[in-house]
Amino acid sequence: MPVIDLHTHSLCSDGALSPDALVRRAAAAGVHVLALTDHDAITGLPEAAATAAEVGLRLLPGLELSTMWRGLSVHIVGLGIDTAHAGLLEGLDRQANARGERAERIAARLEKLRLAGAWEGALALAGNVPNRISRTHFSQWLLAQGHVSSLQGAFDKYLGNGKPADVAMPWVELPEAVALIRNAGGTAVLAHPGRYSLTRTKLRLLITAFCEAGGEAMEVATATEKPDMVRYLGQLAGDNGLEASQGSDFHGPHMPWIQLGRFPALPAGCRPVWRRWFSDTDFPEQLPLLQG
Numbered sequence: 001m002p003v004i005d006l007h008t009h010s011l012c013s014d015g016a017l018s019p020d021a022l023v024r025r026a027a028a029a030g031v032h033v034l035a036l037t038d039h040d041a042i043t044g045l046p047e048a049a050a051t052a053a054e055v056g057l058r059l060l061p062g063l064e065l066s067t068m069w070r071g072l073s074v075h076i077v078g079l080g081i082d083t084a085h086a087g088l089l090e091g092l093d094r095q096a097n098a099r100g101e102r103a104e105r106i107a108a109r110l111e112k113l114r115l116a117g118a119w120e121g122a123l124a125l126a127g128n129v130p131n132r133i134s135r136t137h138f139s140q141w142l143l144a145q146g147h148v149s150s151l152q153g154a155f156d157k158y159l160g161n162g163k164p165a166d167v168a169m170p171w172v173e174l175p176e177a178v179a180l181i182r183n184a185g186g187t188a189v190l191a192h193p194g195r196y197s198l199t200r201t202k203l204r205l206l207i208t209a210f211c212e213a214g215g216e217a218m219e220v221a222t223a224t225e226k227p228d229m230v231r232y233l234g235q236l237a238g239d240n241g242l243e244a245s246q247g248s249d250f251h252g253p254h255m256p257w258i259q260l261g262r263f264p265a266l267p268a269g270c271r272p273v274w275r276r277w278f279s280d281t282d283f284p285e286q287l288p289l290l291q292g
Contacts (some may be wrong), residue, residue: 002032003261004274007077007191007219007247008062010036012044013064015134016252023051026082031261033274035247037062037080039134052078060277064191066095066169067177069206070109072198072261075191076210077219077245080277085184090137091172096131100253101166103133109165110138110158115147135159136251154172166195183216187276188216189245193236194229210258217243217273221266223258224249234267244270 007013028268107119139154
């Protein structure tokens with residue numbers, strides 16, 4: 001069976017590696033098919049595609065959209081997207097501008113807490129691209145400056161919901177995010193549904209809303225998911241007629257507990273989403289290179 005990782009990040013959002021380095025690391029780890037799914041960004045895909053062609057790895061163009069559902073931040077992965085679609089590009093511009101505005105407000109709040117240099121530090125970590133700055137970059141800066149003892153500590157003390165530097169983000173609503181992906185020829189995938197700290201009733205409501213919006217698949221197996229949750233998500237995917245996806249959600253070597261291509265297997269009975277692009281029997285000899 002080919003190793004298929006459909007959820008990864010590069011430094012074009014909040015990952016630590018360049019797209020080139022990410023693809024090379026994935027190839028070295030034995031990954032056969034990789035989706036680069038940066039947050040609200042597709043700028044790393046051309047570089048990733050060039051390297052994938054060089055090393056013989058199949059690249060599926062993707063992204064991960066930040067959305068809102070009932071006031072909760074939810075992520076939707078888009079796979080197999082047309083990266084030149086005008087509507088998608090316009091939507092990503094709106095998301096990027098909103099992200100940049102939020103970053104400025106977070107930095108201002110940290111400055112008021114006498115944490116000088118927050119903006120400059122986060123900006124440097126984001127490759128000097130203001131609209132790329134995320135809370136992850138602020139957490140990395142806080143850790144590097146010794147203001148917290150861990151990345152999670154940065155959220156617990158400063159950046160998490162209700163904390164002093166928390167700034168609500170006006171992301172697009174879930175139906176609009178699904179529409180952006182599908183209008184661009186992509187497949188909409190509900191990302192890591194087991195991580196949203198929802199009761200099982202509310203999780204089912206989220207999945208129902210996702211399906212009603214036109215969602216087609218959901219992540220069942222991710223690197224940090226426990227076996228019982230993987231089995232439950234597989235059941236929910238089947239009950240709702242959704243295809244199943246999988247991925248590491250790799251962000252970089254600084255998170256050694258998450259490795260490219262390493263996550264639980266899909267439960268029996270799941271319909272793999274990657275069969276939209278190829279079958280198990282024609283891999284790898286007959287599988288065409290997938291590029292955006």
